[in-house]
Amino acid sequence: MNTHDVSVRETALALLRSGMPNAEVARRLCVPAGTVGWWRHEDRRRRGEPFARPMDCPICTTVPFDHCAYAYLLGLYLGDGHIVSKYKQHHLSISCNASQPGLIDAAEGAMRQVMPGPSTGRRLRKGCVEVKSYTRHWTCMFPQHGPGKKHERSIVLEDWQQAIVDAHPWEFVRGLIHSDGCRTTNWTNRVVGGERKRYEYPRYMFANKSDDIRKLLTDTLTRLDVQWTILARDGAPFNVSIARKESVALMDLHVGPKH
Template identity: 65%
Template structure:
């Protein structure tokens, strides 16, 4: 952290104690906002000030009704391309979205607000993608699958209350999984027609995930919806789920459709 003159720190603390916000102090004094926050934290600790927990609307902690269709969709996004960074009291949920689908980025942020109301959200540009973030320590209450290491390296199971939501809104769960780790594209092959080889095109949905458990959550849901699927292995890795049967693709199109 950059070293600043003690008088600058004293001026910042005086402003903070008078009620000026961290952002306003940072802008006024030309100091990084993170530095101002650290000064405030250290000052409170030195004075023995206990900071009350921020108000929250966690449905699990407060027994509040949860937006079930929004949660089912967010669950799919989380299982595919999401993770929670847990650092004491400063947790945040991150969903990584490809920049080629701006509608998905908007939906991810909007859904976070619907599931855990009153939380701050933001976006962070990465190379080729956008990290959509929402800050609350209560995201771990809503996604008990959180834990150390990669999701495909540990057991992933839905709790009873999550499974109940998934059973009630299966298409939203599938849509979230497809929007995170899946796609709809046009495949092609050739076949003989009237003695001539012609190109034949057909749409297909694809879902790819290294976690056996997450793929099973996806395929079990497809089974309940009457969607036919099969596993396509590249080499010895059965990471890919294909949906290519015309009736099943039509059913997926009616509820999912391509990313946008």
Template identity: 65%
Template sequence: MIFHGTEVRQKALTLLRGGTKNAEVARRLNVPSGTISYWRHMDRAKRGECPGKHDPKCPQCDGRDLDMVAYSYLLGLYLGDGHIIRYSGHRVPSLMIACTQSWPGLMDACERAMRAVFPDNSVCRVRRTGCSTVKVYSNHLWCLFPQHGAGKKHERKIALEAWQQEIVDAHPWEFIRGLIHSDGCRSINWTTRIVGGERKRYEYPRYWFTNVSDDIRKLYTDTLDKLGVEWKHCTRHGNPYNISVARKESVALMDAHVGPKY
């Protein structure tokens, strides 16, 4: 086990209190990120700032205003790559969204949405191999994401509550954008045609959404239907997990409201 002196710890706390991210402090001081997180937690505990110590009001429990645009996007992210967990010994659960390092803009958008939906709660990033996890702590996560449950999402029923469906109906593109940012992509496909006796290559954009859950795919396609976006199932290796949007007019709509990951 490597022990770090008081001087190193104090430098870390000074940086953290100044707003420097955990990962950046770990890099600068050559200290494991887990150690930095522990130091930050203990420092905040001493100052009475632990996440959830005085949990803010909840839109569901207390009628607090909810940023519905941000929530619709965050709901899409959660259904794709998010999960809620409470580690042993932790009093407050956390919502975690996994984002690959290849798309820093997606991580920024995810963090902005979390801060908008939970304006008074702790939001942070945890860097892992090849990806980062954006997470928020709150005792009311299960109130806002009642789809949480034991086991994997595709192994249980996933259905929106009436109040969630109202938000998605009011802000459908944000919901679609969240789903694409979590479990979808925009790619360039190609084909060849014989024109004037010559074989020519043609490229065209396509949006993909892939999710094992039948319920989540249906939430996606039902919303596309309401938006007038044409789609079709694409079965691969016998699995109907892929939804394709390839028609020119529909891709143009997706480009205008969603766009590629960044």
């Protein structure tokens, strides 16, 4: 077992008490990070100092956060996200198509921008990658969390969330489309000069069973002068379609296809 001079330990404790992170102390003094962590634990125990796990939850503290990244992450959460919050298991999870690495990176990046402190990870599942961020405080950031499926309960934004969406509407729309939406090419037949020809056109689609979530999207699209229509599936409203040329051009400019 390696032993360290008393002076090294005292120097480490002085740095730790000044607020320096364990990893930086370990690097400076060439001491294993686990040893530094143990020294800190023992020092706190001797001084009777209670341990409070550091956190950067913007709701529980005054820590500022990236509103633009949050608007995008809110869209992802409402579409393909959920929160696990139970004993010894707390994380935000966003399911991303495994064939779209850009989306996977964007989801993890948004999590880190909103709350840099919690660790993140990726879990490969059949056909998708689950991007996770581990902290119980994601329930503070997404008060829409609750038991059951989203389309089976009311989804209403808090005033502070709506203010962020109003300030960054395109990021919110981009998050929703990147989760439960797509850019696709439709086609139809038209008679031109007496000859039937195939005509193709692009459009954006968003599919979600929740009336509330679809309305959050369509209300935002209306404020952005994007024309949309609702299409039914099995007799019930399900898809938001954006097919008008001018509106598709706006979506291409601010949203674009997933990749």
